[in-house]
Amino acid sequence: MSGLPILSILIFLPIVGGIICLFLPGRTDDPAAARWLGLGASLLTLLIALLALIGFAPGTSGPVLEEQAPWIPQFGISYHLGADGLNILLIALTAILTPPAIIASWTALGGRPRLFIGLLLLLEGSIIGALSSLDLILYFVFWEAMLIPMYLLISTFGGARRGYAALKFFIYTSAGSLLMLLAMLYLSYAHSSREASAAPSFDLRDLIGTQLSVAEGRWLFLAFALAFAIKLPIFPLHSWLPDAYKQAPVTVLVLATMLVKVGAYSFLRFAIPLFPDAARDLMPILAALATVGIIYGGLVAAAQRDMIRLLAYSSLAHLGFIGLGIFALDARGVQGSLLQMVNHGVSSGALFLIAGMIAARVGTFDIDAHGGLARRWPVLTGTFVLAAFSSLGLPGLNGFVGEFLILLGAFRTQRVLACIATFGVLIAAIYVLRLFRRTMFGRERRPEANAQLVSGDLSGREIAALGPLLLLIVWIGVYPSPFLRRTEAAARDTVSAVTAPAPATTALTVGATALTATAESATR
């Protein structure tokens, strides 16, 4: 297994599968071939991803499964992939979430199954690519490539205002990345002109430790941070999110939750290690914005009538937690954030699917339009209960572990913010229960019979889509240590590289970081 380019396979298996899917022979509206091809490709990807995850020994700190090949050697751009504690969980999660997305869209392919499934696979491949790139330009290519399938999915298969939402999503997020590209160029130039070994490079490992003046560091950090903050999104850069989510086909949102997490991950991968001083100085501002996002997103979510908009704003609150854990610059918080990225993908993914299933039965996303649904569909209710309480962070389920660690870490470094953010847990209870209570509880209001609508409780196919997510919800809540142990070393290294004493930071490399980290753990 060690000889195979695992990460490349993980990236290009779905991409090639997706391209094949786009150009399948036969009738355009015949779904069978596309479905099975998509499911097969995504399951194969999942299998390989799980093998990679299992093979990733807990406690590993440096990147494993590395692949490096020159791509544009004149500019020092290389095809450099690697997995470590920061991204291994997210790569696996992307692979885990794709089959449910495909299974859930089984019958909702908008009349163009090949395009739909093909785009889903392309989205998966590009997300995994962005997650595993260790070269700035390669990363940027994947980062931008993620937008294309998402844009097409929204604009082709979306709701009534899909054109508007897709355009807004695309322009907003790519506008942010332009500055990041400039910053990358500047950084590489600074590296090759100032360092003793003057070879041009865009490799993350070479660029870490580039000597920058304080002002340079801050501006570059801000350029990176802007791109990531829009993607995450951090309050107040979030206004693309509700529209994009509302208009996107609901099954795609399962993967869209991963798309936004690339933003959070990139803070840890790029912005913080590249500009440790600037990160240390500017993090409190970002942490404060994340906290505002938690409270604000929660309050706005509590005022929504549309299930998807409610969940979109709840995502804003959840992503605020994730952001806070990162920006608090505490190893516990970072570990919590990494776990919470998984949790959010799983819980919100499940909630989006369930919302779609409810809407398929009652014909609307309006939470006030139906009530008392619990009586009719007990299995649906059971899954909804589990996903909802996971989302609001019920102790014993997955969300709690992540939120607890995030807040614990933040409490150490940003005490006031942590205290405010903890009330986000309360607000989460309010909006999630409001959603649940209005739809499932209360007097039953039977919608008009409509032949278009699904009838009956969850089908086997729907259970198959939700099952893995629900399993993860319980598993991570009860036994999170396999996940936490795999992120521990990476989280510690990332944080200690920033918080290490000032003289060392200028010359730090990944290797030196690992050294100091081991020395630290030895003294502990």
Add this chain to the structure above:
Amino acid sequence: MAPLSYYFILSAVLFTIGTIGVLIRKNPLIMFMSIELMLNAANLSFASFARARNLLSGQVIAFFVIAVAAAEVVVGLAIIVSIFRSRQSVDVDDVSMLKG
């Protein structure tokens, strides 16, 4: 042999005629001829310089220009013919689809 400046004056005159032709004529065929005139004015300059300086590169470029011009005429005439087929007219003022 006439002084070099004569060639340039001729070249400039030809170029100007070509330019004015492109600007004021509405028939695309005439405009094409005007463009050819401009190109050949440039060719004349190249050739003159090449002769005066005893360098080959100017002549080479002149050949390039001739080749490009030929290619351009092929494409351009094809466009004109297809426009004529669809609109039964070759007046360039009727073809303003690029208007913003």
Add this chain to the structure above:
Amino acid sequence: MGLVWLCLLFPLAGFAINALLGRSLPRRAHGIIATVAMLAAFAVAWIVLADLLSLPHEEQHRNLILYNWVPADGFNATFGAWLDPLSVLLLLIVTGVGFVIHLFAIGYMAEEEEGQRRFFAYLNLFVVAMLVLILANNFMLLLVGWGGVGFASFALISHYFFREEAADAAVKAFVINTLGDVGMMLGIFLIWVTYGAVDYETVFRNAGNAQTGTITAITLLLLVGALAKSGQVPLHTWLPDAMAGPTPVSALIHAATMVTAGVYLLVRAWPLYELAPATLTTIAWLGAFTALFGALIGLVQTNIKRVLAFSTMSQLGYMFLAAGVGAYSAAIFHLLTHAFFKALLFLAAGVVIHAIGGEEDLRRMGGLRDKVRIAWVAYGIGGLAIAGIPPFSGFFSKDEIIYSAFTSTRGNVVLGLIALLTGGITAFYVFRSFFLTFYRTPRYGIGHGGTEAEHGHGDGLHQPGLEMRIPLIVLSVLAIVGGWVLIPDAVHLFEDYLEPVFAYPAAFNAPVHAAGGATYWMIAIGAALLGAVGIGAAYYLYVLRPALAADLAGRFAGIHRTLFNRFYVDQLYDTIFVRPTRAFGRAFSGVFERGLNGLVNGAGYLVREASVTMREVQTGYVRNYALLILGGTVLLIAYVLFTAV
């Protein structure tokens, strides 16, 4: 000792079987599976107790670790059990009382058309969560149990989810308890920052190595959770509403077990509380206030379950008062006896409600003494116990608290008098409900409002079956003899049993109040007399001269209305918390969100407007382009000519 995991496993298995496989099982099977699981857990609990008692006194605390639960960098929380006399006592109460209530529920829920599977599954799940809460060996795991019982409570209050008030009550209960969770989470963070760990062993051993201010902050934050869970003022408003759940749920969760979790937490964390006198004072006053507050409201409520709910609040106030004056073992003693007599009262009320077809309004009961005799006996015994009449259990436990409130170094006369007075009020309102239910003429009408149970045979009343009678009998016996484990000057069984708990971090010695002596008996007899007066007054007002009661209510209409509306606390919270939050949400959503969106779209709009203006340049005429090219070329050449030279 390791057997203790079986206590968790059995109800968990019951939950899993009912939840996952239950659909193919017959309707009766759900309750039986759940009850058998509880019986098994109860049996194992006795073995655990025997194991524990076989250890020498000073070693009666074990930290059993099952696995590493949340190992993070520099932080660790295990999944483990902290076994000492306190947790094992609670283990016995929860599994024991849980078992009899499960048994009762089989009969109570038998006629439910739907939802039995869900009911019993969640009931088992509740027990699992409650046991995690009790057995946890660290604060983070405690929080899992804490949240888990909150969830089970939500799920069971909303058992009749199609009733709007049940759905609202469930949400309210969960949200207020989440507020408590927030406090606890912050407390736990502070514990970790202060002590570098969250497990009981480390924290309690090092309890003294922190500044008093920090400890006070920790204990106050934990207290927020305890107040919410135990329905203490000011976080009490959810508890009465929670009575919308089925009666067995009220008995198990909202009387005997879950609501006592707050008391358990205070006693569990006594090494911290002992170091924070300011917090203890707060607890004592809040407890005393809640005791009186709940009792006063209980005076005028007309729903039998709400009367009992307010009495639960009030009795929990006693326990908080006891903990607040440092009489931890008295608090746990009252917790024990209260679990018996309050579960008994609820189950007896359940029998009544069941018998008359789901009616809960005291004004629509009456004359049931001979109709459902067993309920009459049981409710009477429970009433005498809660009123503190000797030799019923409540007499010993409550007087222990009243005595401590008077005599403890942390107590004072005012606290003592409040406790004493509340005892009299308690006797009055409990027996008010007793007399209204069982005496005088029947006021119930069979045949309407029967949502909980359909009515059947004979006199139209539903007689309880054996599975409902046995729990009543068992709990009646316990409500009588349960207090005999601690009789001042005579039996010290209970104090001796709990003693290792308060000797554990050997650095401290909590004041274990050895009650007794003349003062004690004076207070005890006084309290009992006051209780008797309360009962007598209730008898006079509600049996002999019912007109007078109505007359009094009319004469003091203002007070009556205030009490009836529970001092308008709900309305107050609605005005100062709920509405503003909602308004903020709407304002953010309507105004702010739109503004932000406007900014973004405005940027797009500007770009578009600019391009609309600029596009005029594009005429589409070839000659215009040619002219532009010419002009551009001229400019370019001019630039080259004039600058390059």
